[in-house]
Amino acid sequence: MKRYAAYEFPEYVDWQPDPAVQAEFAARLTADPERAARIAALDEAQLLALYEGLVRARLHDIHLKRWVKQGVIVKAWLGSGEEAVTIGACAALRPDDVVGPMIRNAAACFQRGMSMVECFAAYLGTTDCITQGRDLHIGDLKHGVVPPISHIGDLVPVMAGCALAFKLRNEPRVAVTWTGDGSTATGAVHEGLRMAASARTPFICFVQNNQVALGTRGPVHFTGDFADLAAAYGMKGLVVDGNHVLDVYAATAIAADLCRRGEGPVMIVAQTFRMGGHATHDEREARDLFPAEVYQHWGKRDPVGCYETWLVQARGIAPERLAVIEAQVDAAIEAAAREAVSGKGTREPDPATVADGVWA
Numbered sequence: 001m002k003r004y005a006a007y008e009f010p011e012y013v014d015w016q017p018d019p020a021v022q023a024e025f026a027a028r029l030t031a032d033p034e035r036a037a038r039i040a041a042l043d044e045a046q047l048l049a050l051y052e053g054l055v056r057a058r059l060h061d062i063h064l065k066r067w068v069k070q071g072v073i074v075k076a077w078l079g080s081g082e083e084a085v086t087i088g089a090c091a092a093l094r095p096d097d098v099v100g101p102m103i104r105n106a107a108a109c110f111q112r113g114m115s116m117v118e119c120f121a122a123y124l125g126t127t128d129c130i131t132q133g134r135d136l137h138i139g140d141l142k143h144g145v146v147p148p149i150s151h152i153g154d155l156v157p158v159m160a161g162c163a164l165a166f167k168l169r170n171e172p173r174v175a176v177t178w179t180g181d182g183s184t185a186t187g188a189v190h191e192g193l194r195m196a197a198s199a200r201t202p203f204i205c206f207v208q209n210n211q212v213a214l215g216t217r218g219p220v221h222f223t224g225d226f227a228d229l230a231a232a233y234g235m236k237g238l239v240v241d242g243n244h245v246l247d248v249y250a251a252t253a254i255a256a257d258l259c260r261r262g263e264g265p266v267m268i269v270a271q272t273f274r275m276g277g278h279a280t281h282d283e284r285e286a287r288d289l290f291p292a293e294v295y296q297h298w299g300k301r302d303p304v305g306c307y308e309t310w311l312v313q314a315r316g317i318a319p320e321r322l323a324v325i326e327a328q329v330d331a332a333i334e335a336a337a338r339e340a341v342s343g344k345g346t347r348e349p350d351p352a353t354v355a356d357g358v359w360a
Ligand SMILES: Cc1ncc(C[n+]2csc(CCOP(=O)(O)OP(=O)(O)O)c2C)c(N)n1
Pocket: 104, 150, 151, 152, 153, 179, 180, 181, 182, 183, 184, 186, 210, 212, 213, 214, 274, 278
């Protein structure tokens, strides 16, 4: 896809496939026979839909960054470089499953069918979004998206509770959330996992290990191995390459089937890396957290670039077809952003309504 020098991480700007990394990507496709079978069953339309999802997530973030630079918004929390964890998971779910995305997984909102206008409007604080301008943490139960609150960890017991409801009602539905490596330190995550496991709920909990929490590097806040956590709770655990959309897809599909068979919950540890800052305000400081080689290592593993390269080189998809998808997504995002911005000054919340819908 097109790269944007003004907005992207330095490693992504002149991104070129690295043969050794692409070989790793290909090896992962067959490393686990069960996952390999899931991937082999995907048809071309499904493969292209995954590409479209990755591109949409990336361009959504690039657009937010543009707004930050233009002063339209003050800052943005991005999922750039970690898109595969969200897009791969959403692709493996059914429409009546529910997801609880944290801000790093905001792409789940539009992947599940919420409008891009609404997602942008949430940042602008206009009445075009479900919180009516109150908060950018959005969701919509119509689309099976449970809105988060900004308190990290709290979605785990909430989503485990959704899963418990599905189980008690005998509904073959699955609840999914993503928790960051740092968020696993919260009591809420522990309580939620403990309850989810003991009640055998159809719950999938991603630990999105991007190796940093705000400005604290992973090994400083956790000295264990996330892959060991699931066993401690008595739940099944899987580890995925979080930059590999097909690996995430396949593991989620397997986990969802286990859940629907009453063999949940499942914890999926997604190994990835936060290429940027916690949000746009600390991008420069974040570059000092790890040696340059670490950024280079993960930069070569750009989830969009690696998947695009695989589609072209291994699946024989013409680059022109991918360019058409990208152009369509780009045009849709531009149009949505224009529509959302038109609400500034015209669809602002009325202060008199501030307490409406507030229950506690
Ligand atoms: C309960 C609570 N404590 C602290 C914070 C402040 N806070 C916001 S994000 C964050 C770090 C999250 O790190 P991680 O879980 O690894 O997610 P990432 O941002 O890396 O995706 C912290 C401490 C918060 N929002 N809620």
